[in-house]
Structure formats: structure tokens, C-alpha cells
């Protein structure tokens with residue numbers, strides 16, 4: 001805190017302040033606009049209908065007119081609102097290009113439209129729901145238990161530090177360093193692409209919250225040992241060894257070798 | 262005499278009267294060592310080993326080599342209340358609750374990586390300069406054993422914290438032992454004292470790590486250095502340096518000061534790394550349990566090539582009468598490393614057999630002057646580095662958006678294709694450099710000054726080599742050796758040569774070894790060439806001296822004329838019989 005006070009006259013301080021202000025405005029806007037569909041949702045029926053329109057325009061070519069699936073895409077009957085929310089707000093759907101796996105990217109639909117699409121797909125058959133704020137409440141959960149569950153269930157694909165890992169044939173489990181709690185929950189309940197579904201019977205909602213808390217811990221914790229080199233272990237350590245360390249030692253050796261001449 | 266000097270002299274005399282050490286010290290301290298930056302590589306290895314010993318000793322004070330299960334209650338919250346082995350818990354305590362523990366742990370690990378790297382690069386220096394040749398073959402073998410021990414030290418240390426990464430490594434090691442036909446299963450049981458992971462392994466590998474291997478390394482390093490002492494250090498060719506002398510600095514004070522200073526630099530670099538750069542964050546990997554594994558699990562760098570071989574090998578197995586032989590593990594993890602290390606240890610003898618060179622060598626080879634050896638070296642390095650790619654295939658796949666299967670297939674082809682290409686390429690480069698050396702000896706070096714001849718041709722003025730460069734290039738004359746003669750199948754008396762086939766093979770290989778060598782000029786040719794270049798450069802002195810006046814050079818019918826010079830260049834040229 002002391003250093004913060006000391007640096008408040010730093011030229012960057014103004015820039016930072018502006019940044020905070022912008023973020024605050026954006027945050028308020030986001031909250032305001034997010035609450036808008038909630039008000040509109042008192043008529044679920046209209047939402048489903050709006051969603052159906054969007055669906056027919058943007059999704060039916062691959063998922064079929066009645067979401068029954070085509071050769072270009074699987075059926076969406078029973079995948080639930082959570083799957084749609086996960087896939088569309090992460091920009092994976094609508095699928096842009098065929099590839100090893102759908103790529104995340106900027107979302108094509110705004111939050112209101114995502115909610116409408118989700119409502120439509122949810123209306124076809126029951127499926128996993130979008131988590132509520134209560135589902136995602138990580139106060140009073142056991143982070144260490146979350147770590148244990150994470151290492152048992154997730155680390156084999158996402159790596160122990162959540163940095164992501166390779167799967168076969170160009171598929172990969174993405175890094176979780178930027179994943180939001182809602183996204184993590186939805187990924188667990190819907191099992192996108194090569195990821196398995198972790199239903200409430202295999203990982204209880206409490207355990208899911210613990211996992212989320214542990215991933216947040218990974219995202220925010222500082223590295224006690226100094227420069228963290230990506231925390232993926234020996235590969236980056238090796239690269240560092242044979243670049244920076246080797247250069248320092250070679251420089252010292254040549255300097256010492258030179259001096260007496 | 263000052264008091265200090267008096268006390269010093271008194272102590273010296275006291276010791277000398279009992280040990281007779283003064284004569285020994287006098288002789289030793291004035292011993293001369295040659296100098297070159299690459300000779301520091303062995304020193305880096307030695308100094309990082311000292312750091313390892315110091316930091317390792319500190320770690321032993323707090324580390325508990327036990328697989329007894331405990332519940333963690335230390336200060337790292339994200340693991341609080343988790344069941345783990347005492348070994349892992351004590352490693353966490355070292356990291357979070359022991360004063361200076363994390364610093365020392367990280368220094369120990371960085372020093373270990375630097376140690377093995379320095380040993381390896383030191384070995385490459387010895388190889389590429391031919392320093393392993395007679396009489397130093399035994400010291401080369403000691404070096405290969407030291408390298409093996411260094412790998413063992415690293416791997417055993419990596420296993421001690423009993424975190425998820427080290428346990429995964431151990432599980433692979435156990436798989437490798439099991440893959441040895443017939444004795445494998447039994448061997449794995451013996452090693453781990455029962456089922457994996459068992460209760461005994463950590464304490465066993467602990468004594469290997471802190472006692473057996475460091476003890477052996479210490480003993481062998483002592484022998485290694487004593488042999489360097491007795492046989493004297495090799496030196497790079499240079500003015501006044503021959504096969505029979507050593508040109509350098511006396512041990513005391515110059516070399517001691519340099520070595521001492523260098524020790525503190527290496528120590529300092531390791532201390533900075535330990536304090537600033539995280540290594541092996543075991544708290545992230547979590548405690549080892551056999552039912553967990555993390556994506557991107559890798560060994561430390563020096564085991565990476567073995568891992569690469571395992572990952573690249575096709576999945577071959579044969580079942581013979583109820584027993585499965587896992588070629589997919591046995592070949593890359595047991596057979597090939599065994600062959601590679603054996604070949605490495607025997608290399609000096611193989612090379613001497615092929616070249617038929619039985620002379621002692623105290624002057625180092627320039628890599629270009631042994632093209633086949635240099636090419637073998639680069640070929641092996643290419644193979645080794647490709648295996649690194651194999652070992653890191655998953656990280657490379659995610660980092661560069663590639664398919665892991667594509668990388669594996671690329672390697673299966675590249676491992677057979679690229680090393681031979683590297684061989685051919687390196688040999689060509691060496692021969693090209695040899696040709697250049699020959700030109701320099703015969704015609705001097707190209708000065709970069711271009712001269713236009715009267716008839717319009719441009720030529721470059723050559724100048725004689727300076728003493729140092731000439732001595733370096735000429736050194737080849739001292740080491741060159743002719744290929745072995747083809748043996749006769751019957752001797753003069755008509756008796757069949759018993760060893761004919763072996764000798765013929767040897768002579769053939771010898772020809773391959775020396776094939777395409779650019780013949781070095783004789784001493785007489787060199788003298789003549791250098792003399793000529795000197796003469797040529799001298800008689801060009803007028804042009805040389807007025808080089809900056811060249812812009813306003815007046816032309817007389819196409820003949821260059823330097824102002825202030827009474828004769829035209831044409832006339833000068835005629836005077837010299839047309840030679841520059």
C-alpha cells in the first residue's frame with residue numbers, strides 16, 4: 001500500500017486511473033444490459049420464439065431444421081441451455097471452419113440473443129441448465145479438495161497448472177487461465193467435444209464449486225519461486241537454460257578467458 | 262618482514278618440516294596451463310557441482326525420505342488437509358516453511374541442470390577437438406562414466422520430492438525395467454520392494470542420490486583432474502605451440518585468480534537463478550498418486566532425448582509363449598541407450614583403429630581438419646536434438662498448433678534422413694574450409710583491396726598471413742596422417758596373412774576417413790607462397806599508400822597512375838614481369 005501511495009504521481013497512474021474508470025463504465029453497462037433479458041424473460045414464450053428464428057437463420061444448416069442433426073452437425077435435442085451458452089458465447093458456434101476442433105473466438109451473438117438461442121434449445125428437451133449465481137458461489141469451499149479433484153479429473157488433459165495440453169490428431173485441451181466460473185461449470189456439465197461430461201453424480205455441485213475455486217486459485221496466485229516460466233515444468237526450464245543461462249555463462253567464460261591477455 | 266609474513270613463513274616452515282610439502286607446492290604452483298574459453302566448460306561443471314554439494318547438504322537437513330502417508334498442515338493453503346507422502350510434505354516445508362529453503366532448493370535444481378549441461382558441452386568440446394586421442398583415452402572413458410552418473414544423479418534427485426511429475430517419471434522408469442525380457446518383472450519388484458509405488462523406493466533412491474552417486478562422482482572427478490594434471494592440458498595450435506610444450510599461464514597466481522573468480526561468477530549466476538526464476542514448482546503438480554497424471558509431463562532436459570525415443574517408437578510387441586516382449590519400450594529405452602553409451606565410450610579406440618594413428622597428441626585438432634569426425638559429431642547432435650523434439654512433442658503441438666501425430670511421423674522419417682544429411686553437409690563445409698586454408702597458405706589472405714589491371718581485369722591483392730593465423734593453419738602439418746596401406750593377402754614368403762580380412766576392412770575404413778582431404782601444402786610451398794604474397798603486397802605499396810587519392814586518379818590510356826609515382830602501374834607491372 002505504501003508503495004502505491006508513493007507512486008500515485010507516476011505518469012502511468014493517470015493512465016491506470018482512466019483504465020479503471022473505463023472498466024467501471026463497461027462493467028455497469030454489462031450488468032445493465034445483462035439484466036435486460038432477465039426482465040424480458042417474464043415471457044419465456046417470446047424468448048423461445050425469438051431464439052427459434054435466430055436458430056433457423058444461423059444454425060439449422062448444420063444442426064437441422066428441428067435440431068435433429070445433419071451430416072454437418074450433431075443433434076441439439078437434449079444438450080440443454082448450458083451447451084448453447086458455452087458454445088455460442090465462447091464463439092465456437094456457429095462453426096466457422098471445419099478443423100480438428102471448433103475454435104473459441106469472438107462471439108457472433110450478443111448476450112440477449114445467446115439467451116434466446118439457449119431458451120429455444122432448452123425448450124426442445126430437458127438438459128443441463130445455465131448455472132445460477134448461487135451455483136457458482138465459491139465462498140466456503142475447500143480449495144485443497146478442489147485441487148485434488150482437479151488433478152484427478154482434469155489435469156490429464158488440461159495440465160496440472162491448467163496451462164492446457166495436446167490431445168491426438170491436432171485436438172487439444174485449452175488453457176484454463178482465462179476461463180470464467182460459468183464457463184468452467186458449463187464445460188463440466190456439457191462436455192464439449194473431446195471433453196467428457198462430469199454429471200452431478202460423478203462430481204457433485206459442491207465439488208464442482210471446489211474445482212472452480214482451485215482453478216481461480218491457479219489463475220490468480222503469484223509464483224513463490226520467482227519468474228514462473230509458464231509453470232509447465234521442464235520444457236520451458238530447458239529453453240531458459242539453453243538461452244539465457246547459457247548466454248550468461250558463455251559471456252562470463254569468454255570474459256574471464258580474455259582478461260589476462 | 263611484517264608480522265603477517267613472519268607468521269606465514271613460520272607456519273609454512275612448520276608444515277614443510279613435517280610433510281616436506283614445499284617442493285611439491287613450488288612445482289605445482291608454477292605449473293603452466295593453456296588458456297581458451299572453451300576450457301572453462303569443465304570448470305563450470307566442477308563449480309556447479311560444488312554448489313550442488315553445498316545446497317544439497319542444506320536440503321538433507323530438512324528433507325525426510327519417507328513414503329509414510331501424512332496429512333499436510335503446512336502453510337501452502339491449496340494443499341492443506343491433503344494426504345501425501347512425508348517426502349512430499351517435507352519438500353513443501355522446505356519450499357514454504359524453512360528459511361531460505363525455496364532459494365536453496367531452486368539453486369540446487371538449477372545447479373543440477375547447469376552441471377549436466379556443462380558436462381555435456383564439455384564432452385562435445387573434447388570430441389570436436391580430438392582431445393580424447395592418445396594418451397587421453399582413459400580420461401575420456403572416465404568422462405563418459407561421469408556423464409552417466411550425472412544423469413543418474415539428476416534423475417534420482419528429480420524423484421525425491423515425490424510430486425506428481427517425479428512419480429510419473431518413476432512409473433516410466435519402472436515400465437522400462439519391466440520391459441527387459443525375462444528378468445524385467447522380477448527386477449522391478451526387487452527395485453521397488455514390491456508393488457508400485459510401494460513404501461521403500463524413496464528411501465532407497467535417497468541413499469543413491471546423496472551418498473552413492475555423489476561419492477562416485479567426487480572420486481572420479483578427482484581421478485579425472487589428476488589425469489589432466491599428470492598428462493598436462495592440451496592446447497589449441499598457435500604461435501610457438503607444439504606437441505611437446507605447453508604455452509599458457511602459471512597456476513599461481515594468474516590461473517588461480519581466474520579460476521577463483523570464475524567460481525564466484527558461476528555461484529552468483531546460480532544464486533540469481535535460484536532467487537529469481539522458478540524451477541520445478543512441486544506445489545502445482547501435487548502429491549504423487551498412481552491414479553493421476555498431468556498433461557505435458559516432461560523429464561528434466563538431459564532425460565528428454567530418452568523420453569523422445571520412447572514417444573517416437575512405433576508400438577511393437579510380440580507375444581512368445583505367454584510372455585510379451587515390449588519392443589516399443591525395450592528398444593528405445595534399453596537397447597539404444599546401451600549401444601549409444603558403449604559406442605561413446607569406445608570411440609577413441611575405434612577412431613585410432615581406423616586412422617592407424619598411434620602418435621601422442623597434445624595439440625588439439627581444428628574440427629575442419631578431421632572432417633569425418635566432425636561430421637559424425639554433427640550427425641549425432643542432429644539425432645539428439647530431433648529426439649528433444651520428440652520428448653516435448655505435446656508442448657510443441659499446443660504451442661505451434663500442430664497435430665501430435667504429425668510430429669511423431671515427421672520424427673520417424675527425420676531421425677533416419679536428417680542425420681545422414683547433416684553428415685554430408687558438415688563434411689562438405691569442413692572440406693571447403695580446408696580448401697580455403699590451403700589457399701591462404703599458398704597465396705596469403707585476401708586483403709579486400711581490388712586492383713584493376715591495365716587490360717581491365719580486376720584482381721585482389723593478397724597479403725601474407727600474420728604469425729598467429731599462419732601457426733594455426735600450419736598446425737595441420739603436424740597432425741596429418743596418411744591412410745593405412747592395403748594389406749597383402751600373402752607375405753613375401755608366401756605365407757597367408759591370417760588377419761587379412763580384418764586388416765583390409767581397417768584399410769578401407771581408413772581410406773574413407775581420409776577420402777577427399779584437401780592435401781596440405783608442404784612447408785617449402787608455404788614459405789614460397791607467403792614470401793610471394795609478402796613481396797606482392799610490398800610492391801603494391803605505392804597503390805596502397807595512395808588508396809584514398811584514388812577518386813582523382815588520372816588515367817593514361819586506360820593505365821592506372823598514382824599521383825606522385827613516377828612510373829605508371831603498367832610500367833611497375835612490367836618491371837615485375839607481369840606479377841602483382
Ligand code: HEM
Nearest residue numbers: 317318320321352370373414415418419421422471475541
Ligand atoms: C551429483 C550431482 C547432483 C545432482 C545432478 C542433483 C540433482 C537433484 C535434483 C534435480 C533434485 C530435485 C530437486 C527439486 O526440485 O526438489 C535433487 C534433490 C535433492 N538433492 Fe540433489 N543432486 C546432486 C547431488 C546431491 C548431493 C551431493 C546431495 C546431498 C549431499 C543432494 C541432496 C538432495 C536432496 C536432499 C534433494 C531433495 C530436495 C527436495 O526434495 O526438495 N543432491 N537433486
